[in-house]
Every structure is written in C-alpha cells, then in structure tokens.
Amino acid sequence: MILGIDIGGTNIKFGVVTEDYQLVKSWSIPTLSHRDIAEIIDDMIEKAREIQAEYHFDRIGIGTPGDIDSERGICHRAGNLPYNQTPLAAMIRDALNVPTCIANDATAALYGELYAGAGKAYQNIIMLTLGTGVGGGIAINGKPYLGSKGYGGELGHMIIHYDGLPCPCGLRGCYEQYASVTALVRQIKEAIAAHPDSLLAKIGGESPSARDVFSAKEQGCPVADAVLEQYTRYIAIGINSYEAIFQPEAFIIGGAISQQDENLLAPIREKMRKPNTLLTSSLKNDAGMIGAAVVATVFLQ
Ligand SMILES: [Zn+2]
Structure with missing residues (x-):
C-alpha cells in the first residue's frame, strides 16, 4: 500500500x-x-x-x-x-x-487522473484544477510536461487581460484571477452588491459560496445566470487558447467545483471554439x- x-x-x-x-x-x-x-x-x-x-x-x-x-x-x-x-x-x-x-x-x-481517473483513456490531456487559484497540468504522450526546471505547466498564469487584475505571481491579468473559484466568489459578491434584491443576494448573503450561484441559477435567478455566463466565458477563454496551442484529446476540470458536473461543463462547452472532450475529474475530493x-x-x- x-x-x-x-x-x-x-x-x-x-x-x-x-x-x-x-x-x-x-x-x-x-x-x-x-x-x-x-x-x-x-x-x-x-x-x-x-x-x-x-x-x-x-x-x-x-x-x-x-x-x-x-x-x-x-x-x-x-x-x-x-x-x-x-x-x-x-x-x-x-x-x-x-x-x-x-x-x-x-x-x-x-497523475491521478492519468493513471486512476478520467484521463485513463487518453495520452494527451490538459487538466485545470479550479480552486483558490487555477492549477494546471499538461500531459503529453502519457507524461506530465513540467518544463526545463520541473515547475512549468502553470496554466493559471497565462495572461488573459493586458494590465488586468494583479496576481500574487507578480504579473497582471492572469487566467486564475478570472477563472478560479476565488475569482468566482468575487464576481458573485460584485453581482450581489449591484443587485441586492436578487435571489442570489438572498441565498448568498454576506459570504456567498460558489455553490450559491449554481442553486440560485437553478431557481431561475437571472443575476446568477449572468454571473455564471461571465465566469464560464472566462474559463472558455483559457480552454480555447490551450486548444489552439496543445490540441489535447481531452480537457479535465478538477477541484471541488467540478462536483457541479454538467451545470458547469455545459455552459463552457457552448463557448468552446472547437468541439473537444470536456470532462470533470473522476477522483473528485x-x-x-x-x-x-x-x-x-x-x-x-
Ligand atoms: Zn499569475
């Protein structure tokens, strides 16, 4: 063992x-x-x-x-x-x-997804773990690509906004400042401040979570729907770029938010320029x- x-x-x-x-x-x-x-x-x-x-x-x-x-x-x-x-x-x-x-x-x-999870059927995958930041992983021919010093593959620090939000890495406008769960919670808070009478505001209260926006959307809240439209657009911006660069066999989304499965994947899929396999991590937590x-x-x- x-x-x-x-x-x-x-x-x-x-x-x-x-x-x-x-x-x-x-x-x-x-x-x-x-x-x-x-x-x-x-x-x-x-x-x-x-x-x-x-x-x-x-x-x-x-x-x-x-x-x-x-x-x-x-x-x-x-x-x-x-x-x-x-x-x-x-x-x-x-x-x-x-x-x-x-x-x-x-x-x-x-590695977990490649050997024991959703990536088992593939050799070339891009994994995005959405959490505090965006963890990235690139597998090429069945092996993670880690760069020349061993810690490359930081897909969360691709710049998607020139002069955008500052990132702890020292750059500005990094993908993770828009597509992480931390970023989603910030986007929810901004929406609640702008729409204090919305269902999202009622569900989320003072300290909303990512789960709140999904349940508000499910109950028909247009504000929650707009937040998720914007958030999944951000995620898709990265996926469309990685598609053009790596042309993987599949993209795998990990992190606790991946438990939303199709509620998260379907709106991302709509925004993908080229059809490709998009899955959630099968190992979850x-x-x-x-x-x-x-x-x-x-x-x-
Ligand atoms: Zn960064």
Whole structure:
C-alpha cells in the first residue's frame, strides 16, 4: 500500500491507497499555515506515524502547492505555505524510514487522473484544477510536461487581460484571477452588491459560496445566470487558447467545483471554439491523495 499526502493551505489530507489506487481510509489535520514550516512538518510526521502504526505502506507520495523540485525533493517556495528551500522529501523519509517523493499538487492531480481517473483513456490531456487559484497540468504522450526546471505547466498564469487584475505571481491579468473559484466568489459578491434584491443576494448573503450561484441559477435567478455566463466565458477563454496551442484529446476540470458536473461543463462547452472532450475529474475530493500515491509509484520506480 501507499500513503498519499495532499498538502493544502487549509488542511493536510492523508490517504492509505492500494496498489490499484483505491482509497482505503483517509485522515485530515489543519495546516495552520501561519506557523513555522518545521512545526507544520512535525505535525505531518506525527500523523503519518500514527497511520504507520495501523497500516503498512512501503512508499509515500506528497502533493503540495508551490515550486517543487521533485528530483531533489525540495519545496522552493509557495504562495500560501512558508517553504524556503525545504527538503521535505528527505525530512519525511528520514522520520518514517519509508521512501518518499514530492510533486506540485496540480501535477499530482494530473497523475491521478492519468493513471486512476478520467484521463485513463487518453495520452494527451490538459487538466485545470479550479480552486483558490487555477492549477494546471499538461500531459503529453502519457507524461506530465513540467518544463526545463520541473515547475512549468502553470496554466493559471497565462495572461488573459493586458494590465488586468494583479496576481500574487507578480504579473497582471492572469487566467486564475478570472477563472478560479476565488475569482468566482468575487464576481458573485460584485453581482450581489449591484443587485441586492436578487435571489442570489438572498441565498448568498454576506459570504456567498460558489455553490450559491449554481442553486440560485437553478431557481431561475437571472443575476446568477449572468454571473455564471461571465465566469464560464472566462474559463472558455483559457480552454480555447490551450486548444489552439496543445490540441489535447481531452480537457479535465478538477477541484471541488467540478462536483457541479454538467451545470458547469455545459455552459463552457457552448463557448468552446472547437468541439473537444470536456470532462470533470473522476477522483473528485480524493484526487490530491490518490494523485500523490500515483506520484510515489511513478517516481520511485
Ligand atoms: Zn499569475
């Protein structure tokens, strides 16, 4: 068995996964990312040791946000975690005495879909994980394309608006500033401020979520419909560009919002310039852990 660890800005998820990538059991601990990185890693080691007392796993895969050097096992930096050239793979391996490898979380999710999910039937796919940002993954001939230094493929930082909204990466107008779930929530808030009497405003209240806009639209709210029209137009802008550049066999949309399935996909599909296969992640919430387990298998072979 394999231990797959999915590090996020809010929670760290641990999953014991079988050799054919079935999730046996999972656990979650809070990241508390304002702390020193050593404290965060100590908590991870403690949880992994607890799991090790109960389950036998012979390798560990970790997916984490940031610029990750998988070959050397080093986390250079991340927007929402205090990495500073952190040798994460060696720290976990030495503490648990189990071979360990790490990868960027979007790369791990892509591996998960390629080996165990919606991408199994394809060799060339583009995966977009919509969340706090837009995680990207490009698979060419069955392998993730990671660029010359190992952390390329950042599809969320393609610029779609000249001089547009500032992005934490230092550029302006990045795709993720318009197509992430964070961006959708901002767009919902703007619509609520402009239409305080709408059904969307009633459902969303002070702190609306992405789910609220889908349920308001379902109940016939024209404001919610307009928000989703605009949001799916933004998503389609990126997909149309990637179609022209990569001509993949399929696009896969991941992240919690992908649970909306056709409510999300149908309006994107209408806006695609060329017909292509558009799917949601089949691993859903487990994609990070299962993807990390696949990373362990592929990298430690
Ligand atoms: Zn950016």
